[in-house]
Amino acid sequence: MGKIIKTPLTEDTVKDLKAGESLYITGKIYTARDAAHKRMIDTLNNGGNLPIDIKNQIIYYVGPCPAKPGHVVGSCGPTTSGRMDLYAPMLLKLGLKGMIGKGYRNKDVIDAIIKYHGVYFTTIGGAGALLAGKVKKARIIAYDDLGPEAIHEFVVEDFPVIVTIDMYGNNLYESEREKYRRNL
Amino acid sequence: MKEINAKKISDVVELLSIEANYNLPEDILKKIKSSLKTEKSPIGKEILENIIKNAEMAKEQGVPICQDTGLAVVFVEIGQDVHIVNGSIEDAINEGVRRGYYRGFLRKSVVGDPIMRKNTGDNTPAIIHYSIAEGDKLSITIAPKGAGSENMSTLKMLKPSDGIEGIKRFVIESVEAAGPNACPPLIVGVGIGGNFEYAPLLAKKALLRPVGRKNGDEETSKLEEELLDKINNLGIGPQGLGGTTTALSVNIEKYPTHIACLPVAVNIGCHVTRHANAVL
Numbered sequence: 001m002g003k004i005i006k007t008p009l010t011e012d013t014v015k016d017l018k019a020g021e022s023l024y025i026t027g028k029i030y031t032a033r034d035a036a037h038k039r040m041i042d043t044l045n046n047g048g049n050l051p052i053d054i055k056n057q058i059i060y061y062v063g064p065c066p067a068k069p070g071h072v073v074g075s076c077g078p079t080t081s082g083r084m085d086l087y088a089p090m091l092l093k094l095g096l097k098g099m100i101g102k103g104y105r106n107k108d109v110i111d112a113i114i115k116y117h118g119v120y121f122t123t124i125g126g127a128g129a130l131l132a133g134k135v136k137k138a139r140i141i142a143y144d145d146l147g148p149e150a151i152h153e154f155v156v157e158d159f160p161v162i163v164t165i166d167m168y169g170n171n172l173y174e175s176e177r178e179k180y181r182r183n184l
Numbered sequence: 185m186k187e188i189n190a191k192k193i194s195d196v197v198e199l200l201s202i203e204a205n206y207n208l209p210e211d212i213l214k215k216i217k218s219s220l221k222t223e224k225s226p227i228g229k230e231i232l233e234n235i236i237k238n239a240e241m242a243k244e245q246g247v248p249i250c251q252d253t254g255l256a257v258v259f260v261e262i263g264q265d266v267h268i269v270n271g272s273i274e275d276a277i278n279e280g281v282r283r284g285y286y287r288g289f290l291r292k293s294v295v296g297d298p299i300m301r302k303n304t305g306d307n308t309p310a311i312i313h314y315s316i317a318e319g320d321k322l323s324i325t326i327a328p329k330g331a332g333s334e335n336m337s338t339l340k341m342l343k344p345s346d347g348i349e350g351i352k353r354f355v356i357e358s359v360e361a362a363g364p365n366a367c368p369p370l371i372v373g374v375g376i377g378g379n380f381e382y383a384p385l386l387a388k389k390a391l392l393r394p395v396g397r398k399n400g401d402e403e404t405s406k407l408e409e410e411l412l413d414k415i416n417n418l419g420i421g422p423q424g425l426g427g428t429t430t431a432l433s434v435n436i437e438k439y440p441t442h443i444a445c446l447p448v449a450v451n452i453g454c455h456v457t458r459h460a461n462a463v464l
Contacts, residue, residue: 022230035301065251065291074289075242075251080332080365102332102423103365124231124423125332125367126456128251130238147303148291160234162227162425173364176426180225181419 008056009097014119017163019170024158029058033079035149037087051142055095063148073138075128078102085109092116100161114169121161134159186320188464190271196462197280200326201256202288204460205248208239211394212457219429228427235455250456253290254328256281256310265320282306327392327459333452336362339384342446351376351448358450359415364424367454370431375449377441387451390435392459399436408434
């Protein structure tokens, strides 16, 4: 098993993360996807405060299934990160350190990751049942009215991720693919 | 004339909604397992192993394979000698989806208005495609479709002069643009012909065909193989993190078209391209 990192995610930890590294996260993380991001950014633009302190935190892009009785949470794999690209740079500027999702990020996000020393992790899209097993506690802490899009606090143990874009701008989607591309 | 009670239809749709979301079709699981043997990337192998483990866990525990339990896409084939009694078929299907998504602890992912975006809370309405067949059977297939792959799907009205090379180029470009967002390894549904609304429907139906079953037409089947080979040479790999397993299958469906048209639709299916069927 690879390295385990704990939250809150400090600058020192982020500095040592390299694209391509598989590791495990243990500690508190927050969930947010489309509607929660829109509301957070609208709140900031109107001079309000965020419902959570995001400094040195990780946001996981996910909308979980409802939990079956006896389960902590329902299936909860990552959603496509690109839909949060419009909002992510502002949150990184406010101290957000890590994002977990799947798929491409745009240049604005990559620039903000480099500038504010953040990191983009991916985990396995579609592996909702497997990832739910890594969530030990779950509760809704804001935007309850958004249903599956509410902000949850997850306490995770050995949650598997791959460092996909590090704070030096290394991007696994670019570097790794070339190794396996064959002439068409 | 055979009578079918609308309540029976609700019961069946309820069960199918749950079954489709908990159980990955065997043909897909089998293909992922065989890809594990050929995958060249170590990260890719690890991802495929976890995808297999995830599907097995979902089945064992009776939970959704993927948290995006999708829009409920329902294909209904109604025999012309069937008479539905005690309610409308449309209401019956939506009632089944409502109950299935509630009782199966499936995620409710439908917003009532695409601009106002308020969740309907019960995953209805479903998207229903009806067709009429001979006989007195009613066939219902439910194919929950997640947004990660649906959002990367494409349609292009090609010119007849673009020909087969134009078709290949467009399919490859679509898969390349989808990259990691669509949760590869993919099942690529391609609809060629028909018109503006029909090609995407062909592409969606193509996703229902079991992996490993080729198109009955020899030329089309060759094109499926060629495209699959080209796609797996793109280097995208499992979850787009590099590798040789980008797609599990390319399924093409064709239909006659206008003398001036060559519509091509690419409906991207993720590695959780679910569906379940029942015949009443």
